[in-house]
Amino acid sequence: MTARYLALYLPSLATDRIRRAEPGLPRSLPLATWEPFGNRRVLTAVDSAAADVGLRPGQALADAQAIAPDLLLRPADPAGDARALHALALWARRYTPLTAADPPDGLLLDITGCAHLLGGEAALLRDALVRLRQVGITTRGAVAGAAATGAALARARGDNPVVVSGIEAGVVAPLLLGPALRLPQAMLAELARLGLRRVHDLLGQPRGPLARRFGQDLLGRLDGVVGRRRVSIQPAIPPPDLAAIQDLLEPIITRTGIDAVLDRLLEDLCAGLRQAGLGARQITLTAWRVDGAVQEVAIGTGLAMRDPAHLRRLFAERLERLEPDLGFERMALEARATEPMAVAVQPSLAVGGRRDEAAMAVALAQLLDRLGQRLPVHRVAPVASHWPEHAVTAQDPHDVDPTVPPGWAAQPRPVLLLRRPAPLEVVIPLPDGPPSLLRLQGLAHRLHRVEGPLRLEPEWWRNRPNRFRRDYYQVELASGVRLWVCRTGLPGAPRWLLHGHLP
Template identity: 50%
Template structure:
């Protein structure tokens, strides 16, 4: 009998209660040694063409058409990258030839990097045809590195991509092994021995460096590693030494993940993909409970929550919410996520959902009966719900005597420290978004106006005072900015205006900049 979608989903993996590989500085024990899974997609350039049968991709180089990629079937017929297109057609006339699509391949590689986040929280594309995943500390969750490699290769195969996998302690070593077809695991500290028999082009070296090394009789990585490093560095530059040290683990290698490492995450895999909103809501509610429980154990609350949903076709969708104050209330977070869940398009279903606390801060346990704290929390919860539908902010004073710079927008719950007033004279509570141009008549150059023309008619001024001269802020304004003279003007009907004269008396322009109370 088919199980109803609203029932709790069956789990294939244990929930990721904590992010693996968290640095020791955050209080989660020592950081494990680096273990990088490299996935090489040798046929990516032809797979993105979506053409059945033997196929090759070509591009123009000068006035020649050269083969840049060929699938396994085409290579079995004698087609090779670098071959002239005419020679390829002569050797294998049945192979379909298409112009290469580097933008399509690059976009697909980015999509696959997002897909790889289901393997571990840190993943990165390695152009033009590689993926890197930091799987340090994930053995307890995935069943070991061998199983992780098999699952990654099988998952890519379901998406229509052939892959080769290798695991090593450095990204350069793992990718070099995968691109050379040496699949498997390299024990920690054995990267130099594993790389010894590989050709020089397996490392990210410049072509002129490889040619120069080969002229010296050094054709393999092991040949270069056996040489004294100082003479090589003097002849070929520091790039060669850095590439060797990064590959062997002697120098650290940056890992630029496509998404930042969350402070904490919780994930569920489903044997039967989730399609209905009821099933998705149930899964998210379950994950929120576990995530918030873990945050409570650490004494932290989240400020930014990201939901990542993986579809069975490899697509990845993300929705994020923020909170004004740190929170770990599952009910409140679920209400905030509700409108975002409406935007999800499950297609054939989600087979994995992950919730990530990307920004957390300390949050002490709440004490009941404290009215001030309860009121602040209630206000924060209300603003969080409003911000999911409407923009909201508060104004904060800023130290500037230029009127439009005197305040700035900040978060509604941001602290506002008082600043000293730049002017003792009253100013409008609100300035016009776009000042209205006026015409004015004054008896003397710096006297207040006696008549103004506003909105098509001349009006006599009952009372006026000024000027209040404001000089440009030389440390942030352009040199040709003119001074301003402001006047407080009272109209016959009682309205009080804040008008401005921009420029000197001979070339002045008048504007209405605000309404006085």
């Protein structure tokens, strides 16, 4: 199947965003954004009303205000524009899984094999334009056999053409160089001085001198728009392994409705997974809101799973984060990461005693998934380190790592450790000796018994400054309480810390 691309051009995304955010702005007045450029302030984007009175990006702000005294001005927000474009690329995933932002003001969709779902390419293009116009974003579009051709047609022609594959060179030939190739202003002026204004002027020139004078980039763009060089798009999100999609005739708002749609999607997705012999590790629920916003809820599992009941329970917690507002019009469930189902996680395939083990492994994995949705859950991995804070690290609860380094936990050790050692006041009868009395929460305790010291030197290879050696004592209060305390700090000015509780 030959590739087909839909290109969308959003000429006034920056100002459309402002009008959407501030619905009170009068439509009739021109609007522009500006930013400081050196010691001048220049316009960066203008809307159609402003363009009509003769304003254009790059103009000085003072000039613009002289031309149009009633001009509305807002500071430019390039980062916000880029985010909005990315969000639109995610929104466009309703048409095809392969969508990409084409900064600064375009979208590219690979609609190969997707157009018939909406009744053809022209209908798809019209649908996209209508939906974007409804949310207040001016858009032009084109469908062509190459991404760059589509982008050039969308920018240079206002009639939203659909062009068959194979005639790219013919269609783009009459287009103006500026919008078609998106060249910098300086290069355009130089080309115009040579009498090169349209694409066919360039096509007639020998390539060598053009490349020498204007660089390889120009030829690259030219080859792109005439379809000589195939450019694949970089999708905003890699396409999912499997997906289930539901279009909703009536927008849904209630949690009950969302749950019902999720149930149906889960059934579909799990049936697909079963057919493919896969289990999902990561599933994302994507919801398209009526006003064009796209929301996502993702879950992950510790084992490859395709049990709808379990997946539904994992989603139950997360669905609260969806904000339906005016309602969702389309929902999709995508398995972003999948794995083949191993026999170990399929109790029905295991034999005899293995069946119990497999069922237990699945039950534990499901429990850890459920707990992990709401709370921090971790297993501990022993580390070969004598420094108490480094003796263990947290690891994923689904990994079981039974290797314990030799000598680990050999010392008499506390069972509870203070996350941050608490300062103590002590009475020491002999310099550098063990304490005889300590003060804890305002009460003085006589020490019944002291064992130590156990001297720990800091780990010099970790390169942490301000670590001092610690002398640990096991002390026992008269009441029977056993504590793990240490002396640290500089030799002249020792500090005493309470670090743990002994059994």
